Amino acid sequence: MRRSGFEIAVEYLKRRKGVAVTITIDIDSLTVAERLDLIEKLWEGMPDSPEDFPLTPEQAAELDRRVDALEGGQSPLSDWKGAKTRILSRLHDRHYDNSRSSDLV
Numbered sequence: 319m320r321r322s323g324f325e326i327a328v329e330y331l332k333r334r335k336g337v338a339v340t341i342t343i344d345i346d347s348l349t350v351a352e353r354l355d356l357i358e359k360l361w362e363g364m365p366d367s368p369e370d371f372p373l374t375p376e377q378a379a380e381l382d383r384r385v386d387a388l389e390g391g392q393s394p395l396s397d398w399k400g401a402k403t404r405i406l407s408r409l410h411d412r413h414y415d416n417s418r419s420s421d422l423v
Contacts, residue, residue, distance in 0.1 A: 343356070
């Protein structure tokens with residue numbers, strides 16, 4: 319089934335009842351007020367404490383590694399403008415590389 323516009327499918331597990339519910343929403347068909355209401359409902363459904371976001375041992379180890387690198391001065395920091403420029407540059411380079419490789423075929 320081909321979806322038109324920007325559609326999202328949200329799978330939500332109700333922890334207390336153990337019931338999985340899938341909701342599909344065509345974002346493009348919503349009014350601005352309906353989009354804001356959806357954002358508010360999603361935000362209100364977020365857990366209140368970090369303990370409600372269980373991490374795998376691998377995720378916890380990676381976060382610990384990153385914090386250690388940051389605190390040890392081994393991880394460079396940049397403001398949003400610098401980060402955005404770097405990300406856009408990488409996307410541009412990737413697009414350019416992909417377009418060149420298709421020309422070689």
